[in-house]
Amino acid sequence: MSDFRSHLAQICDLNHAAAVLEWDQETYMPSAAAEARAHQIATLRRLAHELLVSEKTATHLEKGSDESSSDDDALYRVTQRDFDRAIRIPADLVEELAETAALARQAWRTARESDTFSTFAPHLEKIVELNLRKAEAVGYDEHPYDALLDEFEPGMKTAEVANVFAELRDQLVPIVQALTAEVKPDDRMLHRHFPHDAQWDFGVGVITDFGYDFNRGRQDLSTHPFTTTFSISDVRLTTRVDEAFFNPAFFGTLHEAGHGMYEQGVDGALERTPLADGTSLGMHESQSRLWENLVGRSRGFWSHYYPKVQNAFPDALGDVSEENFYRAINRVENSLIRVEADEVTYNLHVMVRFELETEMIEGKIGIADLPEAWNDRIEAFLGIRPSNDAEGVLQDIHWSLGAIGYFPTYALGNLMSTQLFDQANSDIPDLSSQISSGSFEALLEWLRTHVHRHGRKKSANEILTDATGTGLSVESWIHYIRRKYEDLYGL
Amino acid sequence: MSDFRSHLAQICDLNHAAAVLEWDQETYMPSAAAEARAHQIATLRRLAHELLVSEKTATHLEKGSDESSSDDDALYRVTQRDFDRAIRIPADLVEELAETAALARQAWRTARESDTFSTFAPHLEKIVELNLRKAEAVGYDEHPYDALLDEFEPGMKTAEVANVFAELRDQLVPIVQALTAEVKPDDRMLHRHFPHDAQWDFGVGVITDFGYDFNRGRQDLSTHPFTTTFSISDVRLTTRVDEAFFNPAFFGTLHEAGHGMYEQGVDGALERTPLADGTSLGMHESQSRLWENLVGRSRGFWSHYYPKVQNAFPDALGDVSEENFYRAINRVENSLIRVEADEVTYNLHVMVRFELETEMIEGKIGIADLPEAWNDRIEAFLGIRPSNDAEGVLQDIHWSLGAIGYFPTYALGNLMSTQLFDQANSDIPDLSSQISSGSFEALLEWLRTHVHRHGRKKSANEILTDATGTGLSVESWIHYIRRKYEDLYGL
Numbered sequence: 001m002s003d004f005r006s007h008l009a010q011i012c013d014l015n016h017a018a019a020v021l022e023w024d025q026e027t028y029m030p031s032a033a034a035e036a037r038a039h040q041i042a043t044l045r046r047l048a049h050e051l052l053v054s055e056k057t058a059t060h061l062e063k064g065s066d067e068s069s070s071d072d073d074a075l076y077r078v079t080q081r082d083f084d085r086a087i088r089i090p091a092d093l094v095e096e097l098a099e100t101a102a103l104a105r106q107a108w109r110t111a112r113e114s115d116t117f118s119t120f121a122p123h124l125e126k127i128v129e130l131n132l133r134k135a136e137a138v139g140y141d142e143h144p145y146d147a148l149l150d151e152f153e154p155g156m157k158t159a160e161v162a163n164v165f166a167e168l169r170d171q172l173v174p175i176v177q178a179l180t181a182e183v184k185p186d187d188r189m190l191h192r193h194f195p196h197d198a199q200w201d202f203g204v205g206v207i208t209d210f211g212y213d214f215n216r217g218r219q220d221l222s223t224h225p226f227t228t229t230f231s232i233s234d235v236r237l238t239t240r241v242d243e244a245f246f247n248p249a250f251f252g253t254l255h256e257a258g259h260g261m262y263e264q265g266v267d268g269a270l271e272r273t274p275l276a277d278g279t280s281l282g283m284h285e286s287q288s289r290l291w292e293n294l295v296g297r298s299r300g301f302w303s304h305y306y307p308k309v310q311n312a313f314p315d316a317l318g319d320v321s322e323e324n325f326y327r328a329i330n331r332v333e334n335s336l337i338r339v340e341a342d343e344v345t346y347n348l349h350v351m352v353r354f355e356l357e358t359e360m361i362e363g364k365i366g367i368a369d370l371p372e373a374w375n376d377r378i379e380a381f382l383g384i385r386p387s388n389d390a391e392g393v394l395q396d397i398h399w400s401l402g403a404i405g406y407f408p409t410y411a412l413g414n415l416m417s418t419q420l421f422d423q424a425n426s427d428i429p430d431l432s433s434q435i436s437s438g439s440f441e442a443l444l445e446w447l448r449t450h451v452h453r454h455g456r457k458k459s460a461n462e463i464l465t466d467a468t469g470t471g472l473s474v475e476s477w478i479h480y481i482r483r484k485y486e487d488l489y490g491l
Numbered sequence: 492m493s494d495f496r497s498h499l500a501q502i503c504d505l506n507h508a509a510a511v512l513e514w515d516q517e518t519y520m521p522s523a524a525a526e527a528r529a530h531q532i533a534t535l536r537r538l539a540h541e542l543l544v545s546e547k548t549a550t551h552l553e554k555g556s557d558e559s560s561s562d563d564d565a566l567y568r569v570t571q572r573d574f575d576r577a578i579r580i581p582a583d584l585v586e587e588l589a590e591t592a593a594l595a596r597q598a599w600r601t602a603r604e605s606d607t608f609s610t611f612a613p614h615l616e617k618i619v620e621l622n623l624r625k626a627e628a629v630g631y632d633e634h635p636y637d638a639l640l641d642e643f644e645p646g647m648k649t650a651e652v653a654n655v656f657a658e659l660r661d662q663l664v665p666i667v668q669a670l671t672a673e674v675k676p677d678d679r680m681l682h683r684h685f686p687h688d689a690q691w692d693f694g695v696g697v698i699t700d701f702g703y704d705f706n707r708g709r710q711d712l713s714t715h716p717f718t719t720t721f722s723i724s725d726v727r728l729t730t731r732v733d734e735a736f737f738n739p740a741f742f743g744t745l746h747e748a749g750h751g752m753y754e755q756g757v758d759g760a761l762e763r764t765p766l767a768d769g770t771s772l773g774m775h776e777s778q779s780r781l782w783e784n785l786v787g788r789s790r791g792f793w794s795h796y797y798p799k800v801q802n803a804f805p806d807a808l809g810d811v812s813e814e815n816f817y818r819a820i821n822r823v824e825n826s827l828i829r830v831e832a833d834e835v836t837y838n839l840h841v842m843v844r845f846e847l848e849t850e851m852i853e854g855k856i857g858i859a860d861l862p863e864a865w866n867d868r869i870e871a872f873l874g875i876r877p878s879n880d881a882e883g884v885l886q887d888i889h890w891s892l893g894a895i896g897y898f899p900t901y902a903l904g905n906l907m908s909t910q911l912f913d914q915a916n917s918d919i920p921d922l923s924s925q926i927s928s929g930s931f932e933a934l935l936e937w938l939r940t941h942v943h944r945h946g947r948k949k950s951a952n953e954i955l956t957d958a959t960g961t962g963l964s965v966e967s968w969i970h971y972i973r974r975k976y977e978d979l980y981g982l
Contacts, residue, residue: 013534036722043504216523231527
C-alpha cells in the first residue's frame, strides 16, 4: 500500500470506528454511558479530521499520483475535495457547531414535547448563523446555500434544485388535488395486531430475497432506523417494530436495506479509501426509495408476496384481499408529518423545508416568524394547516443537529429513483415479471453495475447521465406517479 | 482539565474505542468483517501507543505535577510506568509479536483440532524468542520472566511466585490426594436439560442481587465469556449457555460479574485516566473467584438460592436435594482441562504452566520436548496423564496470543480472594448470615472501599496489605479449602 493510501486508510479506520461506537449507542449501550461515549466519538472524529487536514495530506495531494489509473485519479480528486472543504472550515467553528448542536438537540426535544417553539428558537438562530459562517468559510459562487447543500449533494446548486422543485410542484399539485378529492382507500387493517417476531422475520425474509447480504451485515432494533457502514463487509441496518401498525417495520426495513445494498455493492478495491461510500445523499435515497416504493409498494411485488404476508399474519390479513391491501399501503392523503407521508405527497413536505431553509440563509425570514411561515407554506402546498408547532416546524430533528441543506436530497433521491428504475426496466425487458415472481438478482446486478460499485468515483450526476443518458429531471417520477395512481384510483 | 489529563484522556478514549470494536467482534459482528475490523483495531491501538510514547507525554512526566493530590501523584507514577514499559519495547518488536500471534492463533486452532503439536511448535518457538527479546528490552534484575510477569501482575517477581507456589503445592497435594481417594459426589443432575432462557434469567437475577449494575453494563452471548470496560459507566459481560450442563453459564456469569463489579466500582473521579482499571490480573481474578466460588459455591448462598434454582429448573432439579446439589457443584477430581477444573485442583494446573513457562524462557526446555514435559508434570501434580496433546499442552489459547507470564495470575487471584474474604468476614461479623439471606450490599461495599475504588492508584500488594494487614500468602486459601472440604467429605 502506498504511503498516501495507508494514510487515508487510517482516517477511514478512525471514522468507521466512530460509526461502530455510534451504532452501539443507538442499539445496545446502557444509557448511563452517554457522556463517556460522547467523549470517545469526539476523540475519534477529531483525530480523523486532524489527519485529513494534516501537512501529510497536503504534501501528497500537491505531489500527485505516480500512477494514472481511474481509481487513483478519483482518489486524489475526491480527497482533494474533502481536504479543501475540511481545511476551509476553522476548527473553532467546527467545535462551536458541535457544541451548539448538542445543546440544540436537547432544546428541540423539550420544545417538541411541550410544543413551545420559543425554547428552540435561540438555538436555531445560532445554528443558522453558524451555518452562514460555514458557507462563507467554504465559499460559493452564487448562493451561500450552495456551500451547505454541497456537503450532502456534491456538485448540486441551489438554483438547480429551485428549478427542479418549481417544475415538480407545478405538475404535482394538480395530481395531489385530484387524488385527495377521491374516496380514500380503507387502511384500517394495517393497524391491526402484527406480532413483533413475525414482523421481524417477514422483513428479514424479503430483504434476503432482495439480496441484502446478512453475511456482511445484520439488523438490530433502534428507536430511529438507520444504516451504517463499518466496511464493505459490514454494513448494518436497524429497524423499529410497532405491533399496532404494519408499515414502519416493513417499509422501513426495505428502505434501510436499499441503503445497505448500496454500501455493500461498492467495489471491494475501494475498501479503506474515501471512495468507499455513497456518492451523495440523493443517490443514497434513490436506492432506499427504489426498493421501498418502486419495488415494495408495487402490484407485481405483492402478487408474489401477498400470500406470504397473509401467511405471516393470518389474524390481521386473513380476511383482506390483495387488492384492498395494495390500495391501503398506497393510500394518498394530505398529512402534516413528513416521515409518515405517502410517496405522492412526500416531496411537497421536502419543498417546504427547502424554501424555508434558503430564506433563512438569505435572511429573508426571521426565526421568530418561522412557525407562521411553516404553517402558511404547508397550507399552500398541501391544503391543510398544522394546529401546533409539534406537528409543524418542530417535527424534524435535522436543524437541531446543525444540518441545513440536507432536506432537498430526500426529494432528489425520489426523482433519481424512477430515472434509474425506468432505465433498468428498459435494459431488463422482463424485469416486471421477475419482480412478480420474487426474483431480484437482475435488478440488483443492474444497480451494482451502474450505481453501487462506483462508490464516490463518479458523482451522482455522472452516474445518472452514464446510466440513463440524461441528468436529473422530473418527468420520470411524475410519469410513474401518474401511471400508478391513475390505475389505482381509476382517474 | 489540564493539558496532561486531556492528553491521557485521548489515549483512554482510543483504547476504550478499540475495546468496543473487540466486544462487537465477539458478540455481533458478521464474520466476513474480520479483516477490516483487524485493521481498525490495529489503527486505534497503534495511535494510542504513539500518543503514549510521544514527546508530549515525556515532557509532562519530566515537568511533573503542579498539584500534589494523591490522585495526581498516582497519575504521574502509573503513567510513568506505562510510558517506560511502552517506550522500551521497539515498535518493530511490537509489530512482529502481533503478526506472529495472528498466525500462531490460526496454527494453534488447527493443531488443537487435529491433535498435532508440530503444527503449532514453530509458532510457539518464535513466540518464546520474541518474549525473550521483549524481556531484554524491558529489562529485569533477576529473571527475564520478571519482565513478562510484570505486564500482568505489576511488581510481582518470579522468585516470589515460585516460593508461594512451592508452599502451596506442599500443602495442597496431600489434600487433593485425600479428597480424590473418597467416593465422588454424583453430579449427573448438572448434566440434565437446563433451558437456555431460564439459565440466562437465573444468572442475571443472581448477579443483579450481587450488585452488578445493569444500568452501567449489559450481558451478551459470546463463545468465550469475558468482561470488558468502555468506561466506568459501561462495563459489559458476556456468557455462554450449554443447555446440557448447568455450570458454564451460571458460574461463568458469577465469575464475569465479579470482574465487572470491580470495574464498575472504580472511583468516578478516575474516569478517562489510566488509573481507571483493575490494578493487576491477580487482583481482578480475586474478585471474579470470590463471587464465583467463595460466595457462589458456598452452603450459605445455596440455602437462599436453592429453592429459586429448583423453581427455575423444576424438571432438572425438582427431585434433587439441596445437599446433593451442593455436593455436586463442589465435586473434586483430578482432571486434564484447566478451565473445567474444580476450585481445589485448579491451582495445580496453573503451577504446571508457570513451571513450564519459566523453563522455556530460561531455555531449559526445548519446544519439541514440551508435550512430554507437560504430560510428565501433569502426572506429577495430578496423578493422571493426558492421552493426547489436545487435552495436554494444546488446551490453552494464551501462548498462541503471544502471552507468557499470564497464567500465574489465576492462582494468585485465588489466594488473594480468600485473604480479602476472610478480612471482610472479620469486618462484617454477620456476613455469612447476610449471604444466607441473599444480601450482598455489605460485602460489595467492603470490596468497593478496600479494592475497587482505588483502580490502579494502589498496587495489588498495597491493597492486600492495607486491607488485611499482610501481603500475599497461602494460609488463608489452604485453610478455606481444608475447612470447606473436610466438612463436605467428612475427612
